[in-house]
Amino acid sequence: MSAPIPNTADRIVFAAMELFGEKGYGSTSVADILRAADANSGSLYHAFPTKQDVLVEVLRRYFDGILPMLLAPAWEGVTDPVERIFALLGRYRGLLEITDCTYGCPIGSLALEIHEPDPPVRELLAANFDAWVMAVEACLDAAGDRLPADVDRRGLAQLVLSVMEGGVMQARTHRSLDSFDAGVAALRDYFGRLQAAAPGRNP
């Protein structure tokens, strides 16, 4: 059913996803992509007008993959909406762990790297962030009255994103998971205090 035989354009996009995540956009040359995809420059420029259009396609695939590739595996067997948030953070922790704190969130890296992003690039980066934040916000909504009624759920979801991105940034810089874990622990403490102040708390 899946993975028939990837055609050249797909191989190029997959290689670019990997390389942009590892080395960033600017530090990945077209030659790097072609080597990794085992393709020729003519094939790339037959499928994409410029290197930036490859980036646009990569960001589109990241966006399309948020549910099936990120949320679904992270939430397998986790039904509690609050635990789903921490399972999502745990997913990034695992990614840092298996790459020795080298690979983090490609969207975050690209968001800070692309300094004058052409409109389509910035919009796709924003769309990726929005989808992530909305997924967390949906968990907060699903938590119902376990949280105080007056919390800004969107704002809280944006805080969760900051905890993840800031934790990844610090983990990569220190080559250690400690600061990532500390940020998540502080967030968990905050959630504990929110739930303790909620109307529907379990006694």
Add this chain to the structure above:
Amino acid sequence: MSAPIPNTADRIVFAAMELFGEKGYGSTSVADILRAADANSGSLYHAFPTKQDVLVEVLRRYFDGILPMLLAPAWEGVTDPVERIFALLGRYRGLLEITDCTYGCPIGSLALEIHEPDPPVRELLAANFDAWVMAVEACLDAAGDRLPADVDRRGLAQLVLSVMEGGVMQARTHRSLDSFDAGVAALRDYFGRLQAAAPGRNP
């Protein structure tokens, strides 16, 4: 007393600080730096062995500038230790505001951009983060029993850094201060709940 007449090496470093902050390290060419500093390549390579050594010097200056250039202005007239933390965050907000959400924290951008940083570069990035976190931690210590005794102050300070860096990242991507403000508001709510649970709380 200050700013006698900057010599060529200083002009190069200042230009590099500005350009690395605006466009990143990889996207700033040596020619860009030379143009901005009104210098010749020979002068740069007389003062620095490689472009990366310019980056090292830039990071050193950022480190040396944390207290006089960042903390001191942010804390002018602010004595309350908790308010000092939010004054520091406000400093970054102001920076985003006057640059139309374009310029954020150069250390954070460089930390995510430099993917295989040579040891001295990564250590200087880490030292910058550490100094920032320790400054916030010192505020938390100064807050004394206004916070619960069992809070992990280092971890909380790392959360504050994540809120700043994550907020900057989202603000730049959305070209809007909303998510930055929402993250700070959530952090303030957390601080409120911590202070409400503290032994020395004012009734």
Add this chain to the structure above:
DNA sequence: GATCCTCTTGACTGATCATTCAACTCGGCG
């Protein structure tokens, strides 16, 4: 004014960059 040394000048190098293009392969179709 001769010598010395630090700093500057700017043309130059070779590598690498994104991109182009004319020539080619090959399955489908009349």
Add this chain to the structure above:
DNA sequence: CGCCGAGTTGAATGATCAGTCAAGAGGATC
């Protein structure tokens, strides 16, 4: 078979990259 067009090949292009170097400027010291 002949032709077509989508896809591929890889050498070539000119721009730009980080870094080099021989020549000199200018001040200090004797």
